[in-house]
Amino acid sequence: MPQTRRDYYEVLGVDRSASPEELKRAYRTLAMRYHPDRNSGDPAAEERFKEVGEAYQVLSDPARRRQYDTFGQAGDGFGSPGGFNFQSAFDLFDMFFGGGQVGRGRSGPRRGADLRLQVSIGFEEAVRGVTRTFEVTKPAACEECGGTGAQRGTSPTTCTECQGRGQVQRVRQSLLGQMVTVEPCPRCRGEGQVIESPCPACHGQGVVDQRKSIEVQIPAGVDSEMQVRVPGEGAAGPRGGTPGDLFLVINVRPHDLLTRRGMTILYDCPITVSQAALGDTVEVPTVDGSATITIKPGTQYGEQLRIPGRGAPDPRTGRRGDQVVRLRVVIPTKLTERQRHLLRELSPPDGKPHPVRRGFFEHLKDAIGI
Ligand SMILES: [Zn+2]
Ligand SMILES: [Zn+2]
Incomplete structure (x- = not known):
């Protein structure tokens, strides 16, 4: 429910x-x-x-x-x-x-254990969501005894200690005053039933390891260390108990060019000194193919451009974040004599750079989210 x-x-x-x-x-x-x-x-x-x-x-x-x-x-x-x-x-x-x-006393069969599975998926798969099929070996209901744990032809009998309730009452003093607590019955370990002749296939457990293939839809927007719960696909509960859940522990493989901070996707875009000074339009990679960005004349190292809606989605709402393009001006290391001359021409008369605009580092911090 x-x-x-x-x-x-x-x-x-x-x-x-x-x-x-x-x-x-x-x-x-x-x-x-x-x-x-x-x-x-x-x-x-x-x-x-x-x-x-x-x-x-x-x-x-x-x-x-x-x-x-x-x-x-x-x-x-x-x-x-x-x-x-x-x-x-x-x-x-x-x-x-x-x-x-x-x-807390419990009655009836115990719930099966939760299982964890490490899953490695690609960067783009994490952003878009992906359907994966896993082969899992896990405790499943024993076919020999139908999961009851009792040998074929016999059935579990009602526990005489607790009359099948699975719990016994006890009066005790506690922080909350006198309390009547119920505790699991020691004879049947809270299950309410005992098995006189255990099933030989599962030794009375009602479960045996079986290999099963499970298809899981991993939602768009997951990130490393998140867990995706697959209800009811954990281990079967012993002797008819409800199954536990399966948890996929996500590991996202890195992308060659893109990185992620939550819903924001980051791309470091190399540009030349001339592109930074004169402006240009360049193609940048996004998870949805390439996009064109416009570099303004006079762009400084580290300035950022935002491409709305090209980030990773919030796995709950599906609303997508943005891609942030960080412009990295690449300073040439090999120059011809003519280029050297032209660059000297660019130097201001006093030889000092213009001051960096205020607020520049603040912008940088905002966008990276640190
Ligand atoms: Zn069995
Ligand atoms: Zn009992």
């Missing part, structure tokens, strides 16, 4: 400049308020609990916060590295409050 995910800052009720302390305070308040032990059986509270956990997990990590600030969650299948789930929310809560004991 796809859901529109809310902005992490909005979830925690803080503004975008919030300090780590403010984030921590907001998380603490909300995690306490929505903890399922205080909101028994309220699915809305459970959802909020998970949501604040996920938001805090991302925003409390400086590297992931920076990535989030730049790229956001990037819609479906994106920006949730690690596959944040309900259990993760508890793990985080335990970690945060130093409890380590506030275990």
Whole structure:
């Protein structure tokens, strides 16, 4: 059931400049308020609990916060590295409050593991998006027993310890006062069922390694170190559990001429001293073929031109950035006697250069994004 995910800052009720302390305070308040032990059986509270956990997990990590600030969650299948789930929310809560004991009982089969796959794609493929097929060997439901883990002709039986609930109740003291916590049943490890005669093909696991080919649409605009989530293509859950997700960890191979800073594509364009002084029109490469730019007479080293809409797209919205062309005046190293003479003619009478215009370095910084 796809859901529109809310902005992490909005979830925690803080503004975008919030300090780590403010984030921590907001998380603490909300995690306490929505903890399922205080909101028994309220699915809305459970959802909020998970949501604040996920938001805090991302925003409390400086590297992931920076990535989030730049790229956001990037819609479906994106920006949730690690596959944040309900259990993760508890793990985080335990970690945060130093409890380590506030275990959440789970019943039923366990979810399969998330898998990660390193994927190398070309610069232009990253900008345009690409469909790739991968051969993956991963745990899949055992065909011999249909994924139950029980030998053919037998079936798992209900656990007598927990009567199939998969969890046992325990009363304990905690930071939140006295709480009734539910913990996984030790006999069936929370699964509610036990297998008397395990399937010989999968040794009762219900899963065996299988080779599978998976086709994935990698969205336009991805960049190195981003992850693309492919829901349900991780490892199958043992004994009928839901499968985990597959995460493609993207590596973008460098381009010969172009580089990227987020949505901006950069090109260093060499021009001659005469082109800089007199102006010219030149062809420059872009990811959409070549484009013509006009160099103004009197262009200085490092001046930049912007080609709108020729950058990389934002993977969420598809809106494209710009290409920035940095003009690099190349000073000749070999001169004929006549050229030497002409260049001497160019020298001002006092032999000193004109001052560089104010604001020049500021422009440079803006465009490169540093
Ligand atoms: Zn089996
Ligand atoms: Zn049990």
